Amino acid sequence: MLTSYATFRPYAAPAFHTDSTPALWRRLAPAELQDWPRSLGTIRLFTQDQEVYCERDEAQSFFKVVSGVVRTYKVFYDGRRYIDGFLVAGDIFGIEFSGERSLSAEAVCDCTVISYCRQQLDISAREDVGVTRQLFTHAMRGLARAQEHALLLGRKSALEKVVAFLLEWAEHSTNKDVIVLAMPRQDIADYLGFTIETVSRILSSLDRDSIIGLLSARQIRVMRPEILRAIGTGCVTD
Amino acid sequence: MLTSYATFRPYAAPAFHTDSTPALWRRLAPAELQDWPRSLGTIRLFTQDQEVYCERDEAQSFFKVVSGVVRTYKVFYDGRRYIDGFLVAGDIFGIEFSGERSLSAEAVCDCTVISYCRQQLDISAREDVGVTRQLFTHAMRGLARAQEHALLLGRKSALEKVVAFLLEWAEHSTNKDVIVLAMPRQDIADYLGFTIETVSRILSSLDRDSIIGLLSARQIRVMRPEILRAIGTGCVTD
DNA sequence: CGTCAGCTTGAAAATGCTCAATGGAAGTGG
DNA sequence: CCACTTCCATTGAGCATTTTCAAGCTGACG
Numbered sequence: 001m002l003t004s005y006a007t008f009r010p011y012a013a014p015a016f017h018t019d020s021t022p023a024l025w026r027r028l029a030p031a032e033l034q035d036w037p038r039s040l041g042t043i044r045l046f047t048q049d050q051e052v053y054c055e056r057d058e059a060q061s062f063f064k065v066v067s068g069v070v071r072t073y074k075v076f077y078d079g080r081r082y083i084d085g086f087l088v089a090g091d092i093f094g095i096e097f098s099g100e101r102s103l104s105a106e107a108v109c110d111c112t113v114i115s116y117c118r119q120q121l122d123i124s125a126r127e128d129v130g131v132t133r134q135l136f137t138h139a140m141r142g143l144a145r146a147q148e149h150a151l152l153l154g155r156k157s158a159l160e161k162v163v164a165f166l167l168e169w170a171e172h173s174t175n176k177d178v179i180v181l182a183m184p185r186q187d188i189a190d191y192l193g194f195t196i197e198t199v200s201r202i203l204s205s206l207d208r209d210s211i212i213g214l215l216s217a218r219q220i221r222v223m224r225p226e227i228l229r230a231i232g233t234g235c236v237t238d
Numbered sequence: 239m240l241t242s243y244a245t246f247r248p249y250a251a252p253a254f255h256t257d258s259t260p261a262l263w264r265r266l267a268p269a270e271l272q273d274w275p276r277s278l279g280t281i282r283l284f285t286q287d288q289e290v291y292c293e294r295d296e297a298q299s300f301f302k303v304v305s306g307v308v309r310t311y312k313v314f315y316d317g318r319r320y321i322d323g324f325l326v327a328g329d330i331f332g333i334e335f336s337g338e339r340s341l342s343a344e345a346v347c348d349c350t351v352i353s354y355c356r357q358q359l360d361i362s363a364r365e366d367v368g369v370t371r372q373l374f375t376h377a378m379r380g381l382a383r384a385q386e387h388a389l390l391l392g393r394k395s396a397l398e399k400v401v402a403f404l405l406e407w408a409e410h411s412t413n414k415d416v417i418v419l420a421m422p423r424q425d426i427a428d429y430l431g432f433t434i435e436t437v438s439r440i441l442s443s444l445d446r447d448s449i450i451g452l453l454s455a456r457q458i459r460v461m462r463p464e465i466l467r468a469i470g471t472g473c474v475t476d
Numbered sequence: 477c478g479t480c481a482g483c484t485t486g487a488a489a490a491t492g493c494t495c496a497a498t499g500g501a502a503g504t505g506g
Numbered sequence: 507c508c509a510c511t512t513c514c515a516t517t518g519a520g521c522a523t524t525t526t527c528a529a530g531c532t533g534a535c536g
Contacts, residue, residue, distance in 0.1 A: 139377035145415035
């Protein structure tokens with residue numbers, strides 16, 4: 001809750017966290033959304049693992065990632081955690097249909113986000129059809145992503161899941177040869193629905209087979225992209 | 239593709255399939271959507287396992303279930319099938335963001351659906367802000383459902399999954415004591431992401447423990463609703 | 477009464493999990 | 507600069523769960 005923030009001043013470069021998280025994890029912003037009035041938003045900085053909002057909180061605002069990575073998640077009674085998704089630069093998150101947060105959100109690494117007022121959006125949506133249409137587009141995008149995630153979790157072996165995850169992240173890497181992971185193993189495990197040991201073992205076995213090269217825990221060299229793609233799309237089980 | 243259909247005639251009771259599938263599997267229709275001009279739609283009947291549309295087809299229409307149950311699914315190269323969801327009376331399905339079907343749809347049992355023209359919707363949405371807003375509501379509902387499904391698949395043991403599924407279907411049963419399943423075991427398995435044997439074994443074990451009573455393959459008496467609920471919500475692992 | 481499709485059950489095999497130990501890199505303080 | 511701590515990742519061994527393969531059961535229907 002102790003969120004460090006800075007009001008956005010026009011014509012002054014805001015103190016982005018771009019130094020610590022460089023040009024990595026870029027995603028093209030949906031063209032329609034990137035031009036929302038910035039003056040309506042407030043730039044906020046979050047440090048690693050800092051909470052953005054918590055499940056069941058009142059949803060008074062929503063966000064857009066400027067730099068860094070944010071995770072949305074849910075924790076069960078027994079302590080198990082389910083990670084719904086990772087948000088990167090350009091992604092919108094925290095738009096709730098009901099009044100309260102259905103998930104919690106945290107900074108995976110140091111992040112910069114713009115916070116918008118929900119009420120302002122409601123008003124804009126009522127006045128401007130374009131805004132409503134943009135929201136619809138956003139919702140459909142989110143829907144597609146959720147379906148993809150369910151599909152990933154539903155069928156597919158541990159190997160297929162990990163590879164699919166790697167391919168998903170390869171998309172965000174500027175350098176196509178080396179995937180730079182923003183998150184620890186625990187996050188990957190909670191996203192894919194198993195334990196860190198399994199993630200680790202599968203990465204190790206891919207490394208042993210020279211399909212990938214584990215440069216460090218967070219840096220993975222893609223040595224055989226064609227094999228990865230074959231496994232990830234479910235064409236090969238081996 | 240051999241879909242039997244009948245053009246909707248105002249003031250004439252359409253030949254619903256309500257005889258074969260009575261008042262079961264009802265879901266309250268979203269208030270905003272139930273009043274879409276019926277004259278724009280066409281009543282269509284589908285028999286069990288009949289295709290409504292196929293993945294990658296051009297999406298020229300979308301649908302609302304009047305009676306019966308529809309499943310949306312995806313088939314992999316290796317033959318594995320992933321069932322995205324089951325649609326019951328009042329549910330809208332087949333609205334695509336892109337121009338083509340992301341999933342296939344089939345009748346689980348004999349069904350009656352109303353088919354609407356997509357283009358008509360596009361025009362309505364452009365003219366009427368209300369329609370756009372309704373679409374948004376629908377998309378958000380779908381998003382919530384997809385997230386729930388991903389959450390169900392992600393963590394949770396086979397027992398928890400099956401129980402969660404039963405509770406989900408209990409909602410659709412008019413009689414709260416006896417759950418009437420519309421679909422075969424294979425559908426349940428493909429929805430929950432495992433094999434029919436596992437589904438069968440878990441139902442048998444719940445029956446053995448007198449938590450449920452297997453009246454027949456499709457009829458399940460709920461004997462200990464409180465225990466079911468405890469397992470389904472993840473409070474108990476036993 | 478036989479057939480057939482869908483469901484159940486059993487035994488063996490595979491997959492992923494738990495528990496426990498080890499390794500390794502970054503940060504801290506002497 | 508070097509111990510020391512700490513956090514995260516890896517690895518191994520045994521265990522639990524789920525799958526696979528195969529056989530039997532059941533109810534619907536001709």
